[in-house]
Amino acid sequence: MREFRARLATWLEHRTGIETAVRSFLYEEIPASSGWHQVFGSVAIFLFLVQVFTGILLAVNYAPTPGDAYNSLRYILTELTAGRLIRGLHHWGASMMIVVVVLHMTQAFLYGAYKKPREATWMVGVVLFVLTLAYGLTGYLLPWDNRAYWGTVVATQIAAQAPLLGPYLSRLLGGESSIGVVTFARFFGLHVLLLPPATTFLIALHVYLVRKHGVAPLPGDERLPRKKFFPEQVFKDTVAIFLAFAVLFIMAVAVRVPLERLADPTDTTYIPRPDWYFLFLFQTLKFFKGPLEVVGSVVLPGAAILALLLVPFIDRGRMVRVARRTVAAGFVALAVLGWAGLTAAAIATTPKPEPVAEIDFSGPTDWIELSPQELAGIGYFRRENCVSCHTLGDGKPGIGPDLTTTSIHKSAAWMIRHFKRPSEIVPGSAMPPIQLSDSQLNALAAFLLKLNPRNASALENAPDFAVGGALIYQTSNCGACHQVNNVGMKIGPPLNGLRKRRSRPWLERHFRDPQSVSPNTIMPPYQFNARDVDNLISYLFALPD
Amino acid sequence: MESVPRPAETPAPPRTSRRDFYLAAIYGLWSLMAAALSLPALIYLLLPPKLRKESDWVEVGDISALQPEVPVEMVFRRNRIDGWKVISEKSTAWVVKRSLNQVVAFGPQCTHLGCAYHWDETKNEFICPCHTSVFSVDGKVVSGPAPRPLDRYVAKVENNKLFLGALHESEPGA
Structure with a gap:
């Protein structure tokens, strides 16, 4: 063998x-000073490969057209085992790649690694940095949820502002009139067909140049014997890569990447924000008003990239030790402070989104389709703590029967008789009678009739605000005039799509004093407490349109 | 090919144990990462999507005019879950009336390689045009390469209307 x-x-x-x-x-010679500070380049390449790998996995279950894109991503997240992990790796990997590329650049900058003869290496690196940002920009659209849609609307409008090139850029990105199939195809094409080979080629060029000129030495290195790349530096790179990967993996498992509502061009309540690494640009834009806006949107970022490219020609001094590069350190400190300040300001000035935005549409959301009565039934189900004896299809044996399989065969009348006097219907039943009013028992029975093994977990996931809202809706008897999910009367307006018609303050006033905002309405005033009104409005706003 | 430590670190000459440690760490960590990436990838690609809605009964049509033991091709629409979509598509079934309320509905594809077969009235047999598999009127393989009898839909008859459920794969040799 x-x-x-x-x-x-x-x-x-x-x-x-x-x-x-x-x-x-492997046995390339590297300077004696090489060590932990030079691991970032390897980590960046590794993260790029992780992005390629997870990107291909996502692409095989993804339909790159608006609408379908959203549905297929939901399919990946909810139907496919490990789909959420793969998407998490790709999402957080993108953020992490930006962090690592910036660290890599900062290290090269601080150590003066761009100096003669390594100018070209540095400049290729700057282009790679811009490409990394381009991935972020184009990938942002691909989930086709509200976040993606509105973020891209703003991004393409900014591109259109560019002096001279604006209209052409806008046409290239397919964003001339509105964001639609053309923009989507362009962004998808850029993201998966153009950028990856371009990145691969430039990484190869970058690494070739690093090898050609050798890893940048420090002053004093020439007096020391040179080292080999393998195994010591490979070990250090591996450890750094592993740490980065561990952080990425933990984030992908633990931090849920939300999928918001399907992109809705008519949604006037949505507050678009770019991903965190573009927030500083977003904030910069706010300082420039009117005709000067183009300075903040195009000129300054363009000048910054140009300055980065020209760094090796601006600073032509000889290589000195890191500790003595006070000017360079000052620049880095200023950049970090500026970036952090702008980002913090952008976060601070972002209005808190309404609770409706907190629904994670990547999870099961069957509860949205329930009638208010059925949803209120979940409330009573929780209040009476039925799960202390009954199971909901998770296989664990309980004292009482599994409700997902037994309730299908019963009628509402049977259930209500059983709730009131359990042992009368089921002789020997150990279940205590439920002390609820008839209408409450009706709601509970309505919910249980809806229950089956398939939707049990989705219904259990109904958020508290929605259940609370539905309880208020039921006890206030709103269904006597209004319709929700096609259940109820049509004396008043149906409440699906309310989110688009009315604002939260308007509704708060409307409940307190309907005449003040809608003269001649027959709706009576309601005195809800603050939490109830909050739950009720959040619930109504969460309904499908 | 030993690494040369910096003089500041260890004055001792490079030892093999240090090199061994480096190698073990490199192989170990990379194997761990390869596993952490490839296992989820395999699960993601190979495991079927989680269970979703079972197919409901679909009304196929009136069977009062059917002659006993004479297969008729019936066309109906049914909803099928296709990845992230639910599509409404045309399906067919070869329906054979056995007795008054007993009906058998065969799936329209040959069990060999999935070609659409047809009923040959002159021979009283189902014949597949691709590799000449022949099935009898009760779906059994008469000749040809087909490995198992024709697949059957779950069927029920109510008021002379035929309803079909899921298509079940037949057992070989049944």
Whole structure:
């Protein structure tokens, strides 16, 4: 066996020279000062490969057209095992890649690694940095939820402001009239067809240049013996890569990436914000008003990229030790402070979204389709703590029967008789009678009739505000005049789509004193407490349109 | 090919144990990462989507005019879950009336390689045009490469109307 492997290796080496290539790659000489501060480049390449890997996995279950994109991503998140993990890795990997690329650039900048003869290496690196941002910009649209849609509306409008090139850029991005199928195809094409090969080529060029000029040494290195890349530096790179990967993996598992509502161009309540790494640009834009706006949106960011590209030609001094590069350190400190300040300001000035935005549409949301009575039934179900004895299809044996399978075969009348006097209907039943009014028992029975093994977990997931809202809706008998999900009367307006018609303050006034905002209405005033009115409005706003 | 430690670190000459540690860490950590990426990927690609809505009964049509033991191709529309979509598509079934209220509905595809077969009235057999599999009127394989009898829909008859449920794969040799 061993002999066979040796022969195979020799055969391969003779035909391809692969062993020599790997050897010369691994045993490259590096300066004596090389160490932990030079691991970021390797980490960035690793993260890029993770993005390629997870990106391909996402693409095989993804339909790159508006609408379908959203549905297919939901399918990945809710139907496919490990789909949420793969998407989490891709999402957080993008953020992490930006962080690591910036760290890599900062290290190179602080150490003066861009100096002669490494100017080209640095400039290729700056282009790679811009490409990393371009991935973020184009990838942002692909989930086609509200966040994606509105973020891209703003981004394409900014591109259209660019002096001279604006109209052409806008046409290139397909965002001339509105964001639709054309923009989507352009962004998707850029994200998966153009950017990855461009990045691969530039990474290869970047690494080639690093190898050609050697890793940047520090003053004093020339007096020390040079080291080999393998295994010590490879070990350090591996440890750094592993730490980055561990953080990424934990984030992908633990931090849920929300999928918001399907993109809705008519949604006037949505507050668009870019991803965190673009927030500082977003904030910069606020300082420039009117005709000067283009300065903040295009000129300043453009100038910053140009300045980065020209860094090796601006600073032409000799290589000095890091500790003495006070000006460079000052620049980095200023940049960090400026970035942090702008980002903090952007976060501070972002209005708190209405509770409706907190629904995570990537989870099961069957409860949205329930009638208010059925949803209120969930409230009584929770209040009476039925799950202390009954199970909901999760397989664990309870004292009482599994309600997802038994309630299908019963009628509402049977259930209500059973709730009131359990042992009368089921002799020997250990269930205590439920002390609720008839209408409350009706709601509870209505919910249980809806229950089956398929929707049990989705219904259990109904958020408290919605259940609370539905309880108020039921006890106030709103259904006597209004309709929700096609249940109820049509004396007043149906309440689906209320979110688009009315604001929260308007509704608060309307409940207190209907005549003050809608003269001649027959709706009576309601005195709800603050929490109830909050729950009720949040619930109504969460309804499907 | 030993690494040369910086003089500041260890004055001792490089030892093999340090190199061994580096190698073990490199192989170990990379294997761990490869597993953490490839296992979820395999699960993601190979596991079927989680269970969703079972197919409901679909009304296919009136069967009062059917002659016993004479297969008729009936076309109906049914909703099918196709990945992230629910599509309404045309389906067919070969329906054979056995007795007054007993009806068998065969799936329209040959069990060999999925070609659409048809009923040959002159021979009283189902014949597949692709590889000449032949099935009898009760779905059994008469000749040809088909490995198992024709697949059957779950069927029920109410007031002379035929309702079909899921298509079940037949057992080989049944």
